[in-house]
Amino acid sequence: MSAGKAYRLGVLHGDGIGPEIVTAAVAVLEEAASSGGAEFECSELPLGRAAIDTHGSALPEETPAALAGVDGWLLGPHDSVSYPEPHRSRLNPSGAIRKHFDLFANIRPARAFPGGHALVGNTDLVMVRENTEGFYADRNTFAGSGEMMPTPDIAIAHGIITRAGTTRIAHEAFRLAATRRKHVTIVHKANVLRLTSGLFRDVCREVAAEYPDIEVDELHVDAATVHLVRRGDQFDVLVAENLFGDILSDLAGEVAGSLGIAPSLNAGESHAMAQAAHGSAPDIAGRDLANPVAMILSTAMLLRWLCGRHDDTRLLDVADRIERAVEATAARGVVTPDLGGTASTSGFTTSVLEAIRAGA
Ligand code: ATP
Numbered sequence: 154m155s156a157g158k159a160y161r162l163g164v165l166h167g168d169g170i171g172p173e174i175v176t177a178a179v180a181v182l183e184e185a186a187s188s189g190g191a192e193f194e195c196s197e198l199p200l201g202r203a204a205i206d207t208h209g210s211a212l213p214e215e216t217p218a219a220l221a222g223v224d225g226w227l228l229g230p231h232d233s234v235s236y237p238e239p240h241r242s243r244l245n246p247s248g249a250i251r252k253h254f255d256l257f258a259n260i261r262p263a264r265a266f267p268g269g270h271a272l273v274g275n276t277d278l279v280m281v282r283e284n285t286e287g288f289y290a291d292r293n294t295f296a297g298s299g300e301m302m303p304t305p306d307i308a309i310a311h312g313i314i315t316r317a318g319t320t321r322i323a324h325e326a327f328r329l330a331a332t333r334r335k336h337v338t339i340v341h342k343a344n345v346l347r348l349t350s351g352l353f354r355d356v357c358r359e360v361a362a363e364y365p366d367i368e369v370d371e372l373h374v375d376a377a378t379v380h381l382v383r384r385g386d387q388f389d390v391l392v393a394e395n396l397f398g399d400i401l402s403d404l405a406g407e408v409a410g411s412l413g414i415a416p417s418l419n420a421g422e423s424h425a426m427a428q429a430a431h432g433s434a435p436d437i438a439g440r441d442l443a444n445p446v447a448m449i450l451s452t453a454m455l456l457r458w459l460c461g462r463h464d465d466t467r468l469l470d471v472a473d474r475i476e477r478a479v480e481a482t483a484a485r486g487v488v489t490p491d492l493g494g495t496a497s498t499s500g501f502t503t504s505v506l507e508a509i510r511a512g513a
Pocket residue numbers: 170230231232412413431432433434435436437442443444445447491
């Protein structure tokens with residue numbers, strides 16, 4: 154992209170603490186962009202509880218239509234269980250967006266930093282989670298619903314693993330590892346789920362053969378929990394199917410700090426969405442208490458993904474400024490109550506803006 158042209162970003166506030174943390178992330182992005190020489194045009198789009206009132210739907214048709222035309226977007230958490238019927242029974246808004254844009258890769262880094270409450274200091278890993286297959290019914294691109302009850306006393310879930318789905322997520326993991334410490338751990342349970350997890354493991358091994366410079370090992374998912382807690386600092390990139398990746402990435406997030414600092418990116422072939430790993434935290438919503446770090450760092454991840462697409466290193470510079478400022482602020486002890494501090498959402502954000510201006 155030529156210098157001076159602005160990247161267009163969608164901004165979706167969501168529910169609960171969503172508006173507070175997304176507002177913080179946009180403010181930090183704009184400050185870092187003005188210091189780093191990149192330009193962004195942010196447009197707010199309706200989604201969530203507020204959109205039910207204004208547009209009659211938690212995901213009005215105009216929202217995905219507008220997202221198709223932007224470079225990427227920031228999505229706040231949603232609280233779909235609080236929606237009135239019939240909205241509550243529908244596919245949740247972020248699931249629907251993930252499905253619509255086939256955002257098959259959920260990239261969840263877990264990186265410890267000073268002031269971040271890590272259980273295992275020096276942890277710096279990335280969980281690469283397949284986002285469309287496995288046992289998660291509402292994410293399943295093939296079957297619509299992955300669950301059924303033939304009688305009120307029997308519930309059945311089916312999981313789907315495909316060669317195509319596993320191949321693309323494995324390539325994501327290996328390409329990412331090539332930019333890091335060149336190590337991928339394949340997580341599976343092929344000793345029990347011989348066909349599904351077995352196919353996942355086998356396809357990952359085949360893809361691994363195309364990356365001879367990258368060291369590969371494997372762990373059963375149960376063993377992976379043990380090793381993450383004991384030696385989380387020795388992992389680089391882990392690749393897992395949907396359900397295992399979901400559980401392990403929450404675990405890894407805690408090992409590296411807390412939910413409030415755990416970012417994530419949902420990426421497809423041509424679109425990406427920054428979304429904090431945590432939920433809408435209704436218990437603290439609207440009280441200026443939420444930790445905006447996860448949403449801010451998710452936004453930095455989106456910039457790094459955009460750099461890969463547009464080959465514009467100004468985006469890396471802006472992402473670096475954001476990450477440095479967050480870490481410098483936390484290292485000074487300015488953190489929100491979930492990390493044992495007394496800073497408010499807005500107070501923390503103001504400190505991050507000052508750190509960016511000071512060139513942290
Ligand atoms: P969901 O189903 O939407 O993922 P959840 O039940 O997993 O929701 P969260 O909304 O993630 O729950 O919240 C879990 C706990 O962590 C709550 O006590 C919440 O207040 C806290 N929490 C989550 N995110 C943050 C944050 N950014 N800052 C501070 N506390 C948070």
